[in-house]
Every structure is written in structure tokens, then in C-alpha cells.
Amino acid sequence: MAHPETWLKVTPEGLYCVPAGCYIDPLRAVDRAIITHAHADHARPGHRAVLASAATLAIMQARLGAGAPAEGQPLGYGERLRLGDDVTLWLVPAGHVLGSAQVVLEWHGSRVVVSGDYKRAPDPTCAAFEPVVCDVFVTEATFALPVFRHPPPAREIARLLASMALFPERSHVIGCYALGKCQRLIALLRAAGWEAPIWLHGALLPLCALYESLGVALGDLRPASAAAKADLRGALVLAPPSALADRWARRLDDPVLALASGWMQVRQRARARGIELPLVISDHADWDALNATVDAVAAPEVWVTHGREEALIHALGLRGIRGRALRLLGYDEEEDTAA
């Protein structure tokens, strides 16, 4: 068996699979890339050929325009593909956003799983994470501190709806990222019985339309910019987090500012941003999920791409699992910036 260290290398461009001759989520433009999901820090512009799920390719096409890959090769979950010098590759759902995938690579008897970003909490807008037993598990560590334990999303949605009932005349503006978080919130709200229109900041419209065209039903969505001020009284409005602090939110009358993010678990984070209703809803694995996932894939060795790697590696060490920090600079540690 060839140890993965001998064929999966950390380069300035990112993680490189030598026998396949391609990069996984490269940080710079490359000739051939495998992309786990379409968030901006993982799906960069300028690659020539990209292998990814069909949904990821569609989102990249829509977002990157001229920077979209010249050649996109879609691959369904579970479809085996032979690549380069005898590499077998397939994609497995990561549960992060629509189209997100873990990349499974096998070469000369050893198996690596590159999970990209992932979560274990239920998400009606994408396929659920599936653990794959492997020799090396490559993971993120965005929320790798034991203080990050995300509550069930339904509980957070219930808090939001309770607030809307208590303040029926105030509009509730929820900051959320355009890709994934926004659509997940809408789906969670629909699942909780919210059938009324949901108003969207202009920056959120295109991806919602794309999700719908890819088969994710989101119900009655309306552009907030076209709404009369009276329509937005007591309404539910979604906007990118950056819009909460600027003039855009100020045109609403005494809104309740909410933000849906895993960081909202720490009070100081919410306070510093002037958030009145912090909603702990994250598209990343929390501390318990990171540890449970490592156990589920039964990997004797775990490589950590980005985040609080020292804490995760310390915890793994206590259980006899070898951890290695890849220190790939360029993935968002903050979740906030990933649009």
C-alpha cells in the first residue's frame, strides 16, 4: 500500500493528486481541478478543466461568468471514474450546500477522502453527508473548539418565529450567505410552516432562482428592492450579512437584525455586529460532528485543511489518531466571507 503522503501533496496551489495529475479545490487557477463545492474560496475562477457535481458546475457557471471553467465534466454521486495513472475517484455527498461533495481517491490500495466543507445537521436543500471509511480523512476545522455545538436548526427557526409573533410590526432581516445558507433558511422556514412571502435582497435572487431550476422548491420569494415600505412591515427579509450594517437595512422601519451563522454562538461576535437576534445556524460541522465524523470514517490519520486545526489535532491525539495540519492558506476561516 502506498501511503497517501507519497501521492497526495500540499503545493502552493493547494492539494495535488500526483497520479491523477489534478488539484482538489486549488487556490489558484490550474489546468485540471476537482471542485468539492461552489463557495468562492473552494471554486476559484480561471481553471481550464473542472470535475465536479453537475450542481456545482452549474453554480460555478452562474457565478463566475468569464472565470468559469472552459471545460466542465459533471460526475454523479457514487459514479466511479478512472483517472490518470490508475486512480479511482468518486464523489459522495458532503451535506454542505447543493452539489457539495467529498472526493474519494483510491490509488495502489489506499484510500483518501477529501471532504471539502461539510456538516452533519439535516439540510432539506442538499443530500446528506455520508461517511466513507478511509485511510486518510482530509477535513476542515472551522468550528473546531468544544464551545461550538450548534443547536438543532429547528430550534433556531422556532426562536425566529417566536420573535416575529412578539414583534409583529417589525420586519425581521436575516443576514445569510447567498449560496447555501439562504436557501437552507428558506427551506427550514417552509418546513416550519411559514408560507407567507419571503423578501430577498437583490444579491440573493440569482442563486435562489438557480436552486429552484435545480429542483429545490423555495415557495413565494419576492425582491425586497421592489417592495413598498408598507409591504415590509412585519415581513421576513433575507439579505447578505454585509447589507445589515449599511444603508440598505436602514430604509426598513426599526427592523430586528438577525444573523444566521455558527459564530453567533459566541455573544461577543453577535454584539460586535449589532445583532439583535443571533441565530446559530451553520453549514459547517460543529465540534461534536467533527469528532463523530472522524470516528465514523475510522481513519487512523486525519489531515486538517483550515480552521482551528490545533484543537482538533489535540483532541484526535487524545484518542490515538494521528493529525496533520496542512495549513492551506486561502480557505475562509470565517464563514462570513464565503458568499
Added chain:
Amino acid sequence: MKAFAALLERLTFSPGRTAKIALLRQYFAHQPDPDRGYGLAAITGTLALRTARPALLRELAAERSDATLFAWSYDYVGDLAETVALLWPDSAGGGMPGLAAVVEALQQTAKPALPALLAGLLDAGDASERLALLKLITGGLRVGVSARLAKVALAALAEGRASVDAIDEVWHAQRPPYGALFAWIEGRAPPPEASGAAHFRPPMLAHPLSAAEHGAITPALYRAEWKWDGIRVQIAAASAPARLFSRGAEDISAAFPDVLAAVDFNAVLDGELLIRHGERIASFADLQQRLNRKAPGAKLLAQYPAMVRLYDILFEAGEDLRPLPFDARRARLEAWFARIAPARMDLSPLVPFADFAALAALHAAARAEAIEGLMLKRRDSAYLAGRVRGAWWKWKRDPLRIDAVLMYAQRGHGRRGSFYSDYTFGLWREGVLVPVGKAYAGYTDAELLLLDRWIRAHTTARFGPVREVAPALVLEIAFDGAQRSSRHKSGVALRFPRIARLRMDKPAEEADHLEVLLRLLA
């Protein structure tokens, strides 16, 4: 405990007064007795609980978590109770018992059994309940709700059956969990009995006088008094033991045993708490020394002797004088004072004036340290709780102003935690800036952002949370007075300094010199 935890969580993040009232009202409306009564007590600071030291929280956490992970987590979160609440392992505990059960268990548990009790409760709850519990026992709720605001929410719940002032009137005769109070508010029982124990009566307050009202101020209608620069207090001596309350109804008896030792009468009096050295009234800074100390020692009592300057009488020997007109109460006060002649008290004199012009001249000339301006009280006004328009006016003397240079900035707390919001400013002395004070207020949110950005761009050195900045930004500082002070490098202490304006237009060299300030000293 879930409902109380949810309430604290929302109060913490809701800046708006109306929102806070709505949250409190909903909590009081939906929680059962005695849970809500203990919630009310926790929020208004009347809940007596065994407190836990931070060391106990650390010990508990150490049993449930890895030391390294705990240290990293604490470093990241920055708050001990919050760190423990978040990191404590979830066990399917099914929730903590109600607030009342938790409070009673804490009150009945002997100190050695406290750690086990806490661990059991932490196991039972979720993260938000754990945080509420830990904040409760470490005495740090900090949800930005005053007792007054809680009473406003109670009055909203009462739907006309009880006003805020009526609640205030009986408040200090009630005890947690406030069963009788809620029964009255919900219309299930008559108002609770207010007499008996010495308790606080809601004070009459004044509106600031604006130019539009100047014409109405005549000696035929109004009496004038000096406005003293101490703190407003109420001596409640209608029954034993007598108590001393601040204007905000806080019982400050323990801090002023010298004043209370002089109380040997049956009356409720309104007056100003001051520090007096012989005939001279000391600056507010001296009073601050006493206010800071909950239980003063003999030395402090001798160094800063307290007294009360009386200006009104509310009750005399059980008789409620509040319905009487001001002039009649004043006559009763003077007669009472002549008869009783209490130690450590004197009468705030009436200030005679012939017409408004004469009064304005007195106002403009008022520069004594202990005088903040004038009070104008309608001669026919009854003593009514709260701010009654036209009855009492306060006419503060105009603030003093200097142009100072920003020297250091420090991060604020709470809502301003991520901004540089505390500013040290200085004046020139022989070409060098000398710090003369600190301002935390006076700026708008937009100015705060501007200042924050300016500070980050002009930092010359950092000492922990403090940044030293280039001497290039002029701040117009307004303040209410200046006193000599040996504790300050400049030799001067400012009273209530605040930022009146950012003088982006003014070169720093043109800011004021220290002499300008020294000339303003009374």
C-alpha cells in the same frame, strides 16, 4: 429555567427600550408564580443568592473537559461563565427545573454541597439554561434593564390597573417572589399594603428649563433653590429602622451610617447627599469616595463626612404631606427642622429673586463647585411622582468647554466592545500634552465609527487594550465643572466630560492650553 434563559438571551441583544418592555411583559404574562417573581427579582437586583466565585466554575469545568481545550476555548470566548456554559457536555437531561426551584435549591444548599448541586443543574440544562444559571450565581446578568424599566413592563401588563408610579409606591414594601404584586397587577387582589416597613416613595422630578419657558418664571408663581451637585436621596424614617435611598430607589443605608445615626424622628424627607468639610461643601469627587464603598471604615467616615441638605418633606409623623402645595410643605419643613434640629442636616435655602432677569444673573454667576444650577418649583404644586410638566424646572448652568487633543483610546465594553470608545484627551503645557480627562460619551454612532477608524489609522503605540495616537485630532470637550485634584497629573479633575464636537477642521497646535482650564477653576 428555559423561559428565563430565553428572556436573558433576548434582553442581552435587544438595544431598544420598547423591545425590552415587550420581552419583559411577555415573560411576566406567561410564566407562572413564583418563577416570574424570582425572574423579576433577578432582573431588578433584589434576589439574594449564594454566589459562586470564578474559581468554582473553573473547578467544575476541569472535571468535564480537557485542560488544553478549555484554555483555548476560554481564550476564544473571553467570558468564563459563557465558556463553561458552551463547553459543558450535553447530556439528555430534559431541562433544568423552573427558576423558582433552582433559586430555592441554591438558597437552601449549604456551601460544601454547592458544587454538586451546580454540576447536577448544569447536566440537566442546555447551553442557554447553563449560561443563565452561571450568570445568576456569579452576579453578572448585565441585560441592560433598570428596575424602573421592569416596572414599566409590569405596568403594561396591568393594563391600567396599576401605573408605574403606583407600583413604585409599594415596590419597596414587597419581597421576592412578589406574589401579592402580581395578584394586584392582574386584578386578582387589591394593592398590597405599602405602610409598615420604611420604604422608598417615588420622587418628584424636574424638566430642563428651555428658553421658551423663561417668560413664565416669576416670583409670584415660582420659588428658586440652588441645584446642588451631590446625589438626590430620600430619608425614609416613617418607621424603624430608618433607611436612606438613592433617587433610583437603591438602599444605600449601609454606606452612610453617619447620616443614619442622626436620624431620630418620624418623617420622610427629600434632599441632597453631600460631603461637608466645616462650612465648605466638597466636590462630587469626594462624594464618589463614599459612594464607592458599601461599608465604609472609620477613617473614610472621618475624612469624608456626609450630610443631607433638605429641600422637601413628604411625611411627618405618619401624615402624608405630598398633596399640599409647595409653599405649605416648605413651611412644614422649616417648622419641623426648627423643632427637631437634626444633626448632619441643614435646609437648602430659598433663593429670592425680583424678576427673571435677576434670576438669570444669579444663574450666570453660579460657579461654586457644589452648585449645578438652579431649581425652580411652582409654589402651588403638590408633590407628585415623576416628571410633571411645568411644576418643577431644573436650570443647569451652561457646560464649560475646552478644545483638547486626543491622546489615547481604549476599547469599550458591551455593545461598544469592538470599538475604540473611551478617549483620553489632553491640553498643551509648554509644548507638551498633559492628559486632563477621559470621555466615554457625547458622540453619535456615526462619530464613534469615524473616531474608531481614525484611531486605527493613527496609532503610534499599543499597550494592551490601549492605543496611543498621533496628537492630531481636536475634540471639543464639554464638562460641568473642574476641581483641583492631586490625583491627576494635570492637577485638575473634570466633572462629566463628554465630547461636544469633533473638530476635524482645527489643527492640534491650536487646541487649548492647560492655563485656560486652570482659570475656569472655581
